[in-house]
Amino acid sequence: MTQQRYRALAEWPLMATALVFLAAYAWQVIGRIEGTGADWLEGAMWVTWCVFVLDYAANLWLAENRRQWFVRNLHELVIVALPFFRPLRLLRLVTLLSVLHRTVGETLRGRVVTYVAASAALLVFVGALAVLDVEQWAPDAKITTFGDALWWATATITTVGYGDMYPVTPIGRLVATALMMSGIAVLGVVTASIASWLVQRVEDTAETVAEAVEEPVRAEVAELVSEIALLRREIAELRERRPL
Amino acid sequence: MTQQRYRALAEWPLMATALVFLAAYAWQVIGRIEGTGADWLEGAMWVTWCVFVLDYAANLWLAENRRQWFVRNLHELVIVALPFFRPLRLLRLVTLLSVLHRTVGETLRGRVVTYVAASAALLVFVGALAVLDVEQWAPDAKITTFGDALWWATATITTVGYGDMYPVTPIGRLVATALMMSGIAVLGVVTASIASWLVQRVEDTAETVAEAVEEPVRAEVAELVSEIALLRREIAELRERRPL
Amino acid sequence: MTQQRYRALAEWPLMATALVFLAAYAWQVIGRIEGTGADWLEGAMWVTWCVFVLDYAANLWLAENRRQWFVRNLHELVIVALPFFRPLRLLRLVTLLSVLHRTVGETLRGRVVTYVAASAALLVFVGALAVLDVEQWAPDAKITTFGDALWWATATITTVGYGDMYPVTPIGRLVATALMMSGIAVLGVVTASIASWLVQRVEDTAETVAEAVEEPVRAEVAELVSEIALLRREIAELRERRPL
Amino acid sequence: MTQQRYRALAEWPLMATALVFLAAYAWQVIGRIEGTGADWLEGAMWVTWCVFVLDYAANLWLAENRRQWFVRNLHELVIVALPFFRPLRLLRLVTLLSVLHRTVGETLRGRVVTYVAASAALLVFVGALAVLDVEQWAPDAKITTFGDALWWATATITTVGYGDMYPVTPIGRLVATALMMSGIAVLGVVTASIASWLVQRVEDTAETVAEAVEEPVRAEVAELVSEIALLRREIAELRERRPL
Numbered sequence: 003m004t005q006q007r008y009r010a011l012a013e014w015p016l017m018a019t020a021l022v023f024l025a026a027y028a029w030q031v032i033g034r035i036e037g038t039g040a041d042w043l044e045g046a047m048w049v050t051w052c053v054f055v056l057d058y059a060a061n062l063w064l065a066e067n068r069r070q071w072f073v074r075n076l077h078e079l080v081i082v083a084l085p086f087f088r089p090l091r092l093l094r095l096v097t098l099l100s101v102l103h104r105t106v107g108e109t110l111r112g113r114v115v116t117y118v119a120a121s122a123a124l125l126v127f128v129g130a131l132a133v134l135d136v137e138q139w140a141p142d143a144k145i146t147t148f149g150d151a152l153w154w155a156t157a158t159i160t161t162v163g164y165g166d167m168y169p170v171t172p173i174g175r176l177v178a179t180a181l182m183m184s185g186i187a188v189l190g191v192v193t194a195s196i197a198s199w200l201v202q203r204v205e206d207t208a209e210t211v212a213e214a215v216e217e218p219v220r221a222e223v224a225e226l227v228s229e230i231a232l233l234r235r236e237i238a239e240l241r242e243r244r245p246l
Numbered sequence: 247m248t249q250q251r252y253r254a255l256a257e258w259p260l261m262a263t264a265l266v267f268l269a270a271y272a273w274q275v276i277g278r279i280e281g282t283g284a285d286w287l288e289g290a291m292w293v294t295w296c297v298f299v300l301d302y303a304a305n306l307w308l309a310e311n312r313r314q315w316f317v318r319n320l321h322e323l324v325i326v327a328l329p330f331f332r333p334l335r336l337l338r339l340v341t342l343l344s345v346l347h348r349t350v351g352e353t354l355r356g357r358v359v360t361y362v363a364a365s366a367a368l369l370v371f372v373g374a375l376a377v378l379d380v381e382q383w384a385p386d387a388k389i390t391t392f393g394d395a396l397w398w399a400t401a402t403i404t405t406v407g408y409g410d411m412y413p414v415t416p417i418g419r420l421v422a423t424a425l426m427m428s429g430i431a432v433l434g435v436v437t438a439s440i441a442s443w444l445v446q447r448v449e450d451t452a453e454t455v456a457e458a459v460e461e462p463v464r465a466e467v468a469e470l471v472s473e474i475a476l477l478r479r480e481i482a483e484l485r486e487r488r489p490l
Numbered sequence: 491m492t493q494q495r496y497r498a499l500a501e502w503p504l505m506a507t508a509l510v511f512l513a514a515y516a517w518q519v520i521g522r523i524e525g526t527g528a529d530w531l532e533g534a535m536w537v538t539w540c541v542f543v544l545d546y547a548a549n550l551w552l553a554e555n556r557r558q559w560f561v562r563n564l565h566e567l568v569i570v571a572l573p574f575f576r577p578l579r580l581l582r583l584v585t586l587l588s589v590l591h592r593t594v595g596e597t598l599r600g601r602v603v604t605y606v607a608a609s610a611a612l613l614v615f616v617g618a619l620a621v622l623d624v625e626q627w628a629p630d631a632k633i634t635t636f637g638d639a640l641w642w643a644t645a646t647i648t649t650v651g652y653g654d655m656y657p658v659t660p661i662g663r664l665v666a667t668a669l670m671m672s673g674i675a676v677l678g679v680v681t682a683s684i685a686s687w688l689v690q691r692v693e694d695t696a697e698t699v700a701e702a703v704e705e706p707v708r709a710e711v712a713e714l715v716s717e718i719a720l721l722r723r724e725i726a727e728l729r730e731r732r733p734l
Numbered sequence: 735m736t737q738q739r740y741r742a743l744a745e746w747p748l749m750a751t752a753l754v755f756l757a758a759y760a761w762q763v764i765g766r767i768e769g770t771g772a773d774w775l776e777g778a779m780w781v782t783w784c785v786f787v788l789d790y791a792a793n794l795w796l797a798e799n800r801r802q803w804f805v806r807n808l809h810e811l812v813i814v815a816l817p818f819f820r821p822l823r824l825l826r827l828v829t830l831l832s833v834l835h836r837t838v839g840e841t842l843r844g845r846v847v848t849y850v851a852a853s854a855a856l857l858v859f860v861g862a863l864a865v866l867d868v869e870q871w872a873p874d875a876k877i878t879t880f881g882d883a884l885w886w887a888t889a890t891i892t893t894v895g896y897g898d899m900y901p902v903t904p905i906g907r908l909v910a911t912a913l914m915m916s917g918i919a920v921l922g923v924v925t926a927s928i929a930s931w932l933v934q935r936v937e938d939t940a941e942t943v944a945e946a947v948e949e950p951v952r953a954e955v956a957e958l959v960s961e962i963a964l965l966r967r968e969i970a971e972l973r974e975r976r977p978l
Contacts (some may be wrong), residue, residue, distance in 0.1 A: 062848050091878075107951060108902065123754060149416060149419075153419045156419075156423050156426065157407065157422075157423075157426070158894060160405055160426035160427070160429065160430060161405050161649070161892055161894045162402060162405045162406070162407035162426050162429075162651075162894070163407050163409070163650075163651070163655070163889060163894035163895050163896045163897070164406070164409035164412040164414045164896070164897075165408075165409035165652070165653050165895070165896035165897035165898055166409055168896045168898045172881060175881075175885045176890075178888075178889075179888050180886075182888065182892035182894050183462045183892070185892065186892060186920070186921055187924070187926060188430070189430055189433065189434070189921065189925075190924045190925050191919070192430060192431070192434045193433075193437050193438070193681070193925050195433050195924070201959070205374070223467060223843060223955060223958070225471065226471060226474065226958055227471055228466065229471065229474045229475070229478070230474060230958065230961045230962060230965065231961070232478070232907065233474065233477060233478055233481065234961070234964070234965055234968065236478065236482070237481065237483055237968055237969065238968070329635035338651075379602075392661075393660060397663045397666075400663075400666075400667050400670065401651060401670070404649055404670035404671065404673065404674060405649050405893070406646060406649045406650070406651035406670050406673075406895075406899070407651050407653070407894075408653035408656045409651070409652075409896070409897050410650070410652045410653055410656045432674070433674055433678070436674060436675070436678045437678050437681050437682070437925070445837070451724065465712060469715060470711065470714055470715060470718065473715065473718045473719070473722070474718060476722065477718065477721060477722055478723065480722065480725055480726070481725060539767050551838065557848045557963065637904060637907075639856075641907045644907075644910075644911050645895065645914070648893055648914035648915070648917065648918060649893050650890060650893045650894070650895035650914050651895050651897070651918075652895045652896070652897035652900045653895070653896075653897035654897055654900045676837045676918070677918055677921065677922070680918060680919070681921075681922050681926070711955060712957055713765075713959065714955070714959060717959070717963070717966070718962060720966070721962065721965060721966055721969065724969055724970070725969065726965065
């Protein structure tokens with residue numbers, strides 16, 4: 003089985019696994035689950051982790067050039083190898099994003115707006131979860147409910163930053179930095195999409211212009227061809243008429 | 247009557263209705279009208295709602311492909327079907343924006359700046375109204391006058407976000423999210439407009455360049471045509487001169 | 491004298507007048523001048539106002555189509571006609587900006603960066619002055635020194651908006667709105683400049699590509715021309731040789 | 735030795751010197767080093783300053799047109815001539831950035847993302863250092879630890895600006911202004927990079943279009959060439975056959 007075929011097969015199961023992970027994480031963080039419930043959710047998260055490790059191993063095994071794949075996908079190794087550091091686990095959801103990317107890219111090409119909106123929504127949701135996870139037990143925390151966390155994440159990704167809420171722990175601030183950078187990327191992609199649409203229009207016009215400019219040359223060349231055909235016929239007549 | 251013709255006819259009445267609705271809503275919210283006055287204004291708003299329901303029905307009835315129109319205009323159904331949830335009613339004003347879009351698009355093509363400025367102003371006004379509506383009765387509200395609401399909406403749509411004022415209710419925060427996203431869209435459209443103007447200039451230049459490059463080829467082809475004409479004349483002379 | 495010639499002559503005197511006005515205004519606001527000193531500065535500002543009124547009248551008089559010029563320059567009328575409303579007076583400095591625009595545009599075409607930087611600096615300075623003017627006497631004012639005003643204007647035009655300082659009076663907030671919109675415009679122009687530079691590069695490449703594509707056609711047409719020249723010579727020989 | 739050769743040789747030593755300077759400055763500021771330790775670090779910084787002065791002198795000496803180089807590199811003179819004003823010293827690190835630019839530009843052309851990310855990271859780090867340097871001894875300072883300074887610098891360069899931390903000293907605010915402007919530049923470069931990628935795609939398409947349009951003309955010209963070859967052969971036959 004080639005890597006490409008494996009990836010096609012593994013796409014939807016991986017997406018489902020990522021969603022299970024996200025649900026378990028969200029439940030634990032938002033519900034402030036402790037005790038037996040927390041153990042069950044923790045177990046579910048470890049199962050999803052195993053699936054991601056297996057996926058990584060399968061990809062590495064099936065890669066045409068294993069060394070090259072390993073070097074180019076170091077970030078996947080980091081995500082897989084660091085399950086003990088809670089908020090980093092959410093980086094696994096990059097999988098969700100890339101699956102979304104592939105799906106949108108293949109079936110709805112051009113619907114960049116849908117993709118950007120979905121990505122931004124996922125980023126806000128995951129960012130809010132991650133910040134709530136690390137902030138809600140901090141002593142001077144401003145962000146203590148999921149509603150607050152969502153509100154803060156929205157104001158951060160749009161670079162509005164009211165400042166009524168902000169993370170106070172180092173990890174919360176790292177999550178905030180990721181959200182800020184995502185916001186700049188989202189803005190860039192929105193602008194690029196509009197630009198792309200404009201550029202498409204220009205391209206169409208350029209083609210029309212090129213054809214319009216070519217037209218007279220083509221007409222004259224066609225005239226030349228018929229002129230020369232006439233010439234040949236006249237010479238042929240000349241030959242036939244002449245006395246041998 | 248076709249849908250297109252209906253839309254052309256309904257354009258201005260719908261815009262007027264939307265303005266009546268906006269005026270009634272604004273009066274009620276800003277003036278903190280209660281009692282009989284509020285009942286009258288509420289009545290006016292219900293009348294405008296009826297007009298929008300009729301417009302939706304007429305559009306659905308006159309659509310060439312009703313199923314397709316229904317699916318593509320689900321957002322209009324949502325706006326029409328939810329008049330009980332106060333701030334959502336303002337979404338009806340999207341009508342105002344789309345009518346503005348058609349008007350500007352048809353009579354003043356190219357005046358994108360006017361359109362963007364008008365849209366942003368309308369969004370700030372409507373956003374300020376909606377936030378004031380839900381915030382002014384909240385216990386810890388920061389936004390309690392229309393002046394404050396306008397100031398907050400401006401700082402939000404430009405993504406400045408001072409944080410001297412911010413919504414504290416869930417619905418107020420949803421309105422804020424809409425304003426933030428509008429701000430990003432406005433920025434994108436401004437950039438795209440400037441880009442479009444630049445692209446237009448490049449297109450003109452490209453045409454000039456293409457013609458300049460074509461020029462020598464066209465000249466040589468013209469020379470060829472005259473050369474061949476000479477050739478034919480000479481061959482004709484050859485034929486005439488020859489003894490039969 | 492044509493309007494164009496008048497404008498060329500009036501350019502530098504107008505710029506000097508605007509600078510005098512700015513200096514007098516700044517001195518009065520920053521130095522919190524009162525009494526006789528304030529009267530002198532006020533007098534200087536009225537003199538500059540007279541110069542601007544004369545300039546407006548001269549432009550209107552010399553315009554080729556007075557009606558058209560009047561309609562297209564309504565904003566200049568507003569600026570000239572409203573000298574009693576203090577912060578609005580600063581709008582006269584738009585003159586400064588447009589003179590700067592003409593100067594940069596004519597002598598240093600392409601130095602958009604210089605122009606944008608100078609405009610932004612002027613806007614920050616003027617915005618800080620205007621806000622300080624209206625805010626420094628307000629009861630709950632946050633902005634009470636020129637240093638604070640500059641800091642606030644910078645954070646506003648870049649849309650950072652810390653919120654440690656913000657205007658509390660309606661006019662101060664209007665000035666803030668103008669600064670925020672300028673910030674978005676500056677961002678748009680910066681992006682457009684980079685885009686323009688990229689587009690220039692593409693244009694150059696397109697020209698090269700077009701020439702490269704033309705090359706073989708041109709070569710073959712040239713070959714055709716020489717072929718036909720050979721043909722004519724052969725036919726000529728044919729004619730000379732033949733017995734008459 | 736030409737200036738170009740000198741610059742190639744001096745590149746890596748200068749980068750190393752800049753790093754030594756950065757390390758000494760960071761150590762002193764973050765560790766709040768005083769007494770003998772501070773003297774040693776101060777000494778190290780003066781040594782790096784001497785290196786930069788020597789580099790400036792060497793560049794001026796080796797420049798082809800010294801006067802022109804002097805005028806075009808006034809900013810380097812300012813950086814070199816002002817070592818007594820602590821935070822300004824960090825401007826020397828512009829060297830680091832320009833060396834990075836040359837390195838990235840020459841070996842990894844196209845990896846703009848890497849360059850922008852590295853520049854932004856360096857700016858955040860240097861900005862945080864500079865602000866901490868001037869703020870940590872201020873009476874009402876909000877920014878008193880390096881963690882706080884990094885967090886503040888990040889929120890500033892992304893133009894989020896929560897306002898939980900902000901500089902209160904004039905020099906700190908100057909540093910903040912530089913960071914805000916860098917943020918706008920970063921946003922512009924990100925957008926330009928995406929635009930550049932799109933433009934590249936359009937260029938490729940335009941080339942294909944131009945070739946497709948040329949194809950028929952080229953084919954007909956080729957046909958003409960062969961037609962005329964036939965013609966010549968026929969005329970040649972005509973000559974051979976004719977009785978002399």
